[in-house]
Structure formats: C-alpha cells, structure tokens
Ligand SMILES: NC(=O)C1=CN([C@@H]2O[C@H](COP(=O)(O)OP(=O)(O)OC[C@H]3O[C@@H](n4cnc5c(N)ncnc54)[C@H](OP(=O)(O)O)[C@@H]3O)[C@@H](O)[C@H]2O)[C@@H](O)CC1
Ligand SMILES: Nc1ncnc2c1ncn2[C@@H]1O[C@H](COP(=O)(O)OP(=O)(O)O)[C@@H](O)[C@H]1O
C-alpha cells in the first residue's frame with residue numbers, strides 16, 4: 001500500500017523525530033537521498049564528473065536540501081551553481097556546505113539564464129511543503145528557463161508551486177521529470193494535476209515511519225492489497241451465495257450501455273447477473289447467461305446489490321433501487337437530480353460513481369472546479385449524500401462518509417480509458433463486487449483498480465474500446481492474484 005499524509009501530520013512527526021536526533025540529521029538524510037537520485041540520473045546521461053548542475057534555491061528548508069545535495073555533487077566533480085531566489089534568507093548551513101565543496105552561488109552580476117540553458121540537471125528547491133499559492137512572480141522566469149532547457153529537472157520533495165495537501169495547482173508550477181520526496185508521500189504526489197507535475201516520484205526513508213500515525217490521509221492499493229480483497233468462491237459456494245447483481249441500465253436510445261454494464265458485471269465475482277430494463281434482447285444476444293427482466297426492479301427478484309443508471313435516459317428504476325435494502329451503485333443518468341435525502345435515509349450502503357461533470361452538477365459548481373480540486377470535491381460529496389463516492393477521471397478517488405477512513409487513490413488506469421462506455425463497464429464490475437459482499441469503499445477501489453489494469457494492458461499505447469476493457473478484466477484479475 002502506498003500511503004500519503006497531510007503537511008500538518010508530516011510536520012508534527014518531523015518535530016517529534018528531530019527532538020530525538022542531532023541537529024540537522026533529517027536534512028542530511030534527505031539531502032543524501034536526493035544526491036543519490038541526481039547521481040543516478042546524471043550517470044544515465046553521461047557521468048557525474050564534469051556535469052553541469054544548477055540549484056534553484058528558495059528561502060526555506062527545501063532550498064537547504066538542494067544546497068546540501070549540491071555540495072555532495074560538487075564533491076564528486078560536478079560543476080554546481082546555485083541560483084538564490086532570496087539570497088539573504090538562503091539556508092546558511094547548506095550554502096556554506098556548497099561553497100566549501102567547490103560549488104558557487106550566482107551573484108547579481110551573473111546571468112542565471114545562460115547557466116540554466118547549459119545545465120545537464122536542475123534541482124528545484126524553490127518550495128516544498130511550505131509553498132502556497134503557486135510560484136511567486138520572481139520565481140517564474142527561472143522556473144520557465146529551467147523547464148525550457150534540455151536539463152533533467154529534479155524536484156526536491158514536491159514540484160515547486162503545487163499544493164502539497166490537495167494536489168491542486170492554483171498558479172504556475174515547475175514541471176519535474178522526477179521528484180524525490182522524504183519520509184512519506186503527500187497527497188500532491190498521488191492526485192492530479194500535481195501528480196503529473198511530479199514526474200516519476202521516489203521516496204527516501206528518513207526514519208519518519210516510526211512517528212507517523214497509523215491511519216494515513218490517503219492510500220493507494222497495490223496488487224497484494226487487491227488480491228486479499230477479491231471474492232473467491234469456495235467448495236461451499238453456489239451461484240446465489242456468490243451474490244446476484246442487478247443491473248438497471250440502458251434504454252431504447254442507449255441499449256449498448258446495458259450490454260457494457262452487464263459485461264463488467266460478469267467479471268466482478270457475483271454468481272449471477274440479473275438485467276432489468278428495455279434492452280434485454282441486446283443483452284441476451286451478447287450474454288445468454290444473463291437473467292433478464294423487463295422491470296421494474298422491485299418485481300425482478302432478489303439481488304444482493306443493484307447497479308442503476310448507465311444509459312438509463314429517463315427510464316425508471318432509480319427510486320426502486322434506492323428503496324431496496326441492499327447496496328446500490330448509482331452511476332450516470334441515475335445521478336441526475338439525485339435526492340440527497342433519499343440516499344441519506346438508506347440503511348444499506350450507497351456508492352455513487354460520478355465523473356467530474358456529474359460531480360459538478362451534484363455539487364452545483366463548474367466542472368473545472370472539480371477537476372482542479374478532486375479531493376475536496378469527493379469529500380464534499382460524501383458529506384452531502386452520506387454515501388461512498390468514487391470520483392472518476394485522471395485520478396480516480398474513492399471516499400467513504402466515515403472520515404476516519406483514508407481516501408483511496410487508484411494507481412492503475414490510462415488516459416486511453418477516456419472512451420465512451422468504459423464507465424458502464426466499471427459500474428457493472430463494481431456492482432458485482434458489491435453483490436459478492438465487498439464493502440462499498442473496497443468494491444469501488446478494487447473495481448477501479450481492475451478496470452484501470454485491464455485498460456492499461458489492453459491499450460499498451462494504442463486506443464481501446466470499452467469492450468476491450470471488459471475483455472481484459474479476467475486477465476487483470478489473474479495478474480493481481482499471481483502478483484504479476
Ligand atoms: N522539517 C524537516 O524536518 C525536514 C524538512 N525537509 C525539507 O524542508 C521543506 C520544508 O521547508 P520549509 O518549511 O522551510 O518550507 P519550504 O517548502 O522550503 O518553503 C517555504 C519558503 O518558501 C517561501 N514561499 C512560500 N510560498 C512560495 C511561493 N509560492 N513561491 C516562492 N516562495 C514561496 C516562503 O517564504 P516567505 O513566505 O517567508 O517569503 C517560505 O520561506 C520540505 O519540503 C523538505 O524539502 C527535509 O529536509 C526533511 C526534513
Ligand atoms: N484522463 C483520464 N485518465 C485516466 N482515466 C480516465 C481519464 N478520463 C476518464 N478516465 C476513466 O475512464 C472512465 C470513463 O467513465 P465515464 O466518464 O463514466 O464514461 P462513459 O459514461 O462514457 O462510460 C472512468 O473509469 C474514468 O476514470
């Protein structure tokens with residue numbers, strides 16, 4: 001499991017650890033890890049000795065890390081120059097170490113832009129967890145010059161300008177090729193758009209693990225975590241014990257959504273899929289194993305979980321599903337005008353699966369606001385609806401209404417998933433996991449994980465259709481179980 005903590009928690013833990021260690025020990029550990037990554041990157045491009053390294057140094061400890069790492073690189077023969085954005089406030093110990101190791105700081109007469117243009121590697125130490133509100137105007141020109149040079153850009157702790165706690169990028173930020181972070185990931189490393197600015201992220205152990213609380217802010221499942229959650233039939237199982245998932249989807253206009261949701265549902269571990277709606281013929285033609293019923297859901301027979309909404313148009317069904325006493329996943333058209341009171345009144349779990357546009361409509365805000373602030377949006381939705389929410393998109397998040405549960409971030413997936421109908425497959429799959437007994441947060445995060453993995457494997461750099469994603473689900477399940 002990859003986990004992330006908020007800045008406040010990280011600072012508290014750092015203080016506790018610092019009290020037990022000699023002065024400067026944490027920064028030395030951080031800088032050593034940072035220097036090792038820089039050495040590795042320089043070696044891949046040639047060699048360390050004689051390479052040209054530029055440090056962008058802000059006024060805080062983030063700049064201190066950069067200076068100490070720069071000193072280590074200078075000792076190995078790199079030519080290291082520091083661009084001090086606030087010369088009088090640069091980390092004194094770090095600056096002394098750099099100068100003492102043969103590095104230099106650029107004074108006012110030197111042109112940082114020439115030096116940046118010739119750099120092999122730029123270390124971004126402008127801001128880390130202390131940065132707020134995007135890069136300040138004085139930092140913008142050097143940040144742009146760094147990005148515009150042919151150098152590899154390595155961010156210290158976080159790409160300067162991104163918001164560590166939310167993953168938001170509210171102004172200009174410096175896009176890195178790699179980010180070296182310390183002690184633990186922060187939300188900005190896992191959530192877009194900040195995650196994209198970070199490039200490949202490496203975590204350096206500085207001993208913080210022993211003082212961090214047991215419950216993180218965010219968690220990202222990995223193969224082994226998902227494998228433990230997958231429902232597997234035993235000798236005692238029969239199709240009803242494995243769970244029946246009811247799919248209320250499709251309309252005369254969108255029969256395909258019903259087919260795709262059923263395709264997903266057939267791969268989620270339930271023992272049977274019951275389809276309810278007007279697209280029964282299309283469903284049976286493709287999946288004869290489906291139990292079809294024209295509706296309404298209340299008369300369709302017992303199920304262990306409902307999926308309601310994909311391609312539903314104005315067809316009925318949402319109210320029936322919500323009135324049931326089993327878990328319900330509400331997606332797509334089912335989310336239109338969804339009554340928060342009706343959801344809150346339910347005794348069984350509800351899982352809402354909006355994309356950014358649907359989330360924005362539910363919250364009454366512009367879509368861009370949800371895309372820019374995914375974590376805040378998913379939390380607000382769980383609070384308003386008292387339901388578990390899976391917010392789809394470039395970073396899929398799953399949050400439960402219980403605030404003590406870490407928000408789950410899905411680490412699989414590919415932008416090729418942005419294709420019509422792939423969300424229908426996800427809702428069928430996730431509903432099937434709900435029917436086989438997974439709690440809503442687990443069903444949502446396992447569903448997103450398998451879905452993203454199937455898409456990534458199916459795509460391998462080329463476009464995929466929603467059908468391809470559904471067809472890849474069995475392989476994804478096998479990969480997870482076998483640990484590949
Ligand atoms: N604590 C520890 O044990 C360890 C900490 N470590 C390291 O310390 C880092 C945190 O250091 P930090 O707290 O000094 O803050 P930091 O990120 O350097 O920036 C704050 C400074 O930047 C400024 N500033 C703010 N916003 C800005 C903007 N938009 N654009 C430009 N400038 C802006 C602001 O200045 P002011 O507002 O005062 O003008 C403030 O002085 C952490 O990320 C990690 O790298 C590691 O060594 C491991 C051990
Ligand atoms: N840029 C992206 N990167 C990764 N995944 C994405 C991106 N955009 C969309 N997706 C994923 O693609 C799927 C699209 O679902 P949805 O928007 O409901 O489409 P549809 O309604 O056509 O089925 C979701 O699983 C979502 O997380």
Ligand SMILES: [K+]
Pocket residue numbers: 062124125126127128155156157158159160
């Ligand atoms: K930085």
